[in-house]
Amino acid sequence: MQFILFFVCIVTLVDCEMKVLRPPELVDRLGSKVQNALPNFGVIPFGHRLMGYVDMAEPNDGCSALQSAYSSQFIMMGRGNCSLVTKVLNAEKAGYSLAIIGNNNESPLESDLVMEDDGQGYLVNIPSIIISQRDFFIMKDYVKRLGVLEVSDEKVFTLVKFDVQKTSRVLVTLSLDVSDRDSYRVVDEFSQYYDLLKNEEVGYKIGYKIFDGNSFGKDLDYQIDSDNCICSRRYCAIDPDGEGVASGRNIVEEVLRQSCIFENDGKEYFLYMNAFNFKCTKAQAYNICGNKIINTLKLSADKINNCIETSFLDISNHHVTKNYTIAYNFILDQQLHSADFAGMVGVPSVAVNSVVYKGQLTGKGIFGEICNSFITPPSVCRSEVENYQQFESEGQHYLFWVMLFVSILIAIFIIVLYLLFKKFVLRDSVEVTQVQVNEMVSQYIKFNEGKSQQRQSSF
């Protein structure tokens, strides 16, 4: 039960931080931070910092092949004329490690970026950021002064930090949709990293897209078909095939099964999801197909069924019931809350410590974000964390203190030993001299006695 930690979570769309460091004149004009947003493609190095000189793309829109990067790491271009993905791919091909794209309208950043992936986004391996039109125009003036082939300290120099929220225990939220194949891809890709992290301080929460059919219809004067719901329209899902035989009810039931499998055993969940993706394609057969997988893979069928059955409670007395018309389901209730935020960013999506993952959603990418969200990353994260030695040297630091402590102990031991030694040696020498003194005294007495005897005999 404690495995899925549900709570209404406040999602913070924390973006990266961009600062212009040089030239000072530009820093004065822009202020210390440049507003920006991240698109939903590309590989974003969460927890890392990139620093570099900036070139201007030629042509400015970055829609055609660009001159190879020479001394700069970043490239700037204007939005428009082609997709963002095309621009960033051109930047990557030219050898840049970051594309800075200036917006082409005054609307706030973020508002229209969600759908920017044109389907080729998975090809992009570098990050990109979008800055406001105002900042773009200011920066452009300075960036354009020096060409790609000119090497100079006068070039615009910037720092970009892809921040995460660091905690000692990392909370991962996966938002999924039972009938969405991309959800299964993400789960499948993440599975090996779940294994890697199984002994680490990571908590998981899996949210599925369902909704409350009673509140849904209210303001629309429309009632959702009860076929798409269970428990008197308490839990509904969108009909997966419109006119077809499947209904939202099939989805809701599968959400409950998958939630129970995960709650019971995370490892079994990943096995189930993998098989489900390949074998269960028709929503109307989810129930039969899902149970078949549970049996074939020898998952804990009894526990899973028990979890499902005991999650329906009578509205009036909160006892387990089989009459669903008068029941609520506490697992699905938790899912309704998590759905609130799932809808906000689309499905599938992942949030690590409430920071929504941006960029192309891959298992490795999620792993990287989790690793960088630890205050002290575990050793399985070695490959994902910049300057991992830093954490190892913290270990060496620890070793240093242990060695210092041991050295002090040895020193104290030696001093004590010395003192004891000294004490015994002194006592020995006292004893020796005492004996000698006694001897001398007795000799003296004998001598005197002898003398007086001599004197007596001489009388």
Ligand SMILES: *[C@@H]1O[C@H](CO)[C@@H](O)[C@H](O)[C@H]1NC(C)=O
């Ligand atoms: C788009 O193309 C037009 C015509 O070639 C050009 O004038 C304009 O500057 C381009 N847009 C950007 C953002 O570079």
Ligand SMILES: *[C@@H]1O[C@H](CO)[C@@H](O)[C@H](O)[C@H]1NC(C)=O
């Ligand atoms: C479920 O409860 C409702 C309301 O109390 C009742 O009308 C209905 O007959 C019950 N159904 C079953 C199968 O017991």
